[in-house]
Amino acid sequence: MIFTPRLLWVTLGLALAVVVLPGLFWLWMVLLAALILADVLLAGSPRRLKVVREPVGPLRSSETTTAGTRVENSGARALRGWVKDGWQPTAGAEDGLQRLQVSAGGATTVQVRLTPKRRGNLRSEHITIRSIGPMGLAGRQVVHHVAHELRVLPEFRSRRHLPSKLRRLRELDGTTAVQLRGAGTEFDSLRDYVRGDDVRSIDWRATARRQDGAGGHLVVRTWRPERDRRVILCLDASRTSAARVEDEPRLNAGIEAALLLGALASSAGDRVDFMAFQRQLVARASSSERGDFLNLMATSMAPVEPVLVEADFSQLPAQVAAVSSHRSLVVVLTALDSASLQEGLLPVLPTLTAKHRVVVASVQDPELQRRGQQRGTAAQVYRAAAAERTLIEHRTVAAELSAMGVEVVEAAPEELPPALADAYIRLKATGKL
């Protein structure tokens, strides 16, 4: 049972009657109770409703959508009142509380505008129907526990880098392959030799045939960049990914970098697999599945959140082997945190590098650089020393990884996605995939 503000005004109005005829106090009381009871009983039953949640498609955070909920009235009386959709706060429901009017036997759709502020699966666990009586004094309220879910995809801010990176990838088309490695580098076409081309790629037979005609020109073979390579993106969602760098968890930068590289590699014709892990695998997507890979990857990584557990890198070789038995580019998006790396990733790297090309991508904290420059007071100098020490450790780890034949990409959160894309393009251009 619920009361409305109007009932409060009626009660205060009846206070006047109490002043005039104080002897009839109990009569006034009974009158008020009768009004309330009549209104409650005459209100349309909020129980005789059927709530149907209409599916709402995934969207990126900070975009706006409307989530529809169909309310069907199977009761004998029209229902008038309020409806409240219980979206969690980060779903950003502007009009979660709305007026509701459903005629007897009729139906209506409640549209709630949502502007999610966060990636992940956002939910509304229930919808509350408040039915007000004809006099608008009192009514009934019932909670319908029918869940609604909205999948909010990562923002993919780094998509602005995509056109330029794709252009660079296209430029690779038809250029001379400077390094011939394996069968992966495919013959593309023949063209005239220009200065700077590798003399080893001169096609002497074609040149000889050419001499027959116009004469005087050397002909070189050109190569398309390798296609149908395997790229495996491994996103670390363990405790190190929870660290906040410049107002965002490290995981978000990793997601952005994975999205950009995934988009780039899948459009370059490579087969891309994505997996997120901590103690176990928490998300995976593959470009061999049906549908747009970028969408698949974004959907699978949307609910991934950092968890305060140590990453289990020991499963990584097995997981990679399960995805691909061929030589692949394995990109590990983690943190160059010496302690977790020494115990977790370093022992399994030899197994990976033996078969695959490994790239370790990590977010660098620009705060450390800034602190290293502040040397005004003793306290600041100590902070600078501590920051420099951390940077030296990172550099040492990076050097150690490089020594193992692992490429290290370390950059600030905003710069990591393009830096990783550049590393990929470089590897592709040099045929090292």
Add this chain to the structure above:
Amino acid sequence: MASESFRLSCSGSAGGTTMSAPATTVASTGAAARAALGRWQFWIALLVLGAIVAVAMQLTSDRESRPYGLQNTDLNGYAALAQVLQHEGVTLHQARTAAEAQRLMQEHPEAGVVVLSDGFTPPEAFSAALRQRAAQDQTAVVWIAENTYLLEEMLALEGIWSALPIPSAATGIAETLSPGLHCQLEFARSAGSLQAQGETLSAPEGCFPIWEGEAGGEYALVPTDHGIAFAAPEAFTNRHITAEGNAAVGLGLFRAAAAGTVVSESTAPQDGDFASAQNSSSQLIWYTPGAAELLDVQQWSSPWDFLPRWFWPLAGWLLLGTVVGAVAYGRRYGPVVTEPLPVEVPASEAAEGRARMYSHSGAVTAAAAVLRNAALLKLARLLRLGRHPAAQIVAESAARHTGRPEVEVTALLQQQRPANHRELVSYAQALQTLDREVRVQLGLCRADEPSDASTTMKENDEQR
């Protein structure tokens, strides 16, 4: 391939739940009520049980908890005394109001009256009437109060006023009083002693004095024209009734009052001759004034009496309005919505902790060593001196680039060991200045530009 094709397609069909319940998505009223009943079953049962137990306890317990109550079996009750008196053939009539006492006195004109005051006095009219009856020997009256001011007020006699309390030892046990020289009361004399906490009255004659002289003293028990006054009711409680001669005093006093022979010594029962005192008409009206009566006899009207008639109804109504308002505005729209908050830890926290450790331990040498190593590594990369160049080579190269004396740069990068905070700060700044000068010479930053993180980052990218 156009970049537009890489925009995330938002037309998927993930998310959303479709319920296929036949008619409604919530239980019917009856089912919901049953479910709620089931959910709260335990608490409802507990509440009902508690209520039953409370009611049963209320019904079964006839105990009186009032001090000096005739049915009160606690330490401060009079149940023992009442029991013995009834056994002795004294009928006790309890009165809680003056009107009731008046009625009982009319019903039993021969009965003695005990007025026991525990803080409240009887209405003045009743007291006056009772005093008069006592003065005319129509009724035997015993006035009992723990507060002698009340006794004084009730007796309204010249020459009798409240005096010192009965002295007691440090352990709280009161002094034992003897009947005294001027004691005219037979039962008191035969009882021999009294031991209880209480007060005394200053009077020309009485029993159980704490002090006594020729012209009177301060007594616990004082026979007056208006009846007997007793100022130590503690003596007859269940706790103290067995101490010294308390029981004898009590029985003697109340039996004599019941027989209507308190003051007139000629007809006082002989010591030990209880049978003679046990006539069938032995009645005692036991009157305990209460707070309710006090209100009735208030002489001054309360200011509340002058309020208009509608005041209290209105106050009640407004209270009702408050409840209505609270429900109207305070009722939530459904359950509280929770937000699962993500885990977030500042990334530079470890570095911050290390800085604090350096600072607490005053690790000047360690900090200087770290800064020196960092500077050497940075300069080696800036000057492109390979992976692990010797410090001397870095120093020479830096000196060459900046035009500073080689000795000075070598000293800075190799020899200087700061010993205190002041030196550490200037050393750190000197290293920074050198780094900056090298950058300026290499064209990585302008001389007037503050060396900040962005340039460092830029330089890092170039190095990559």
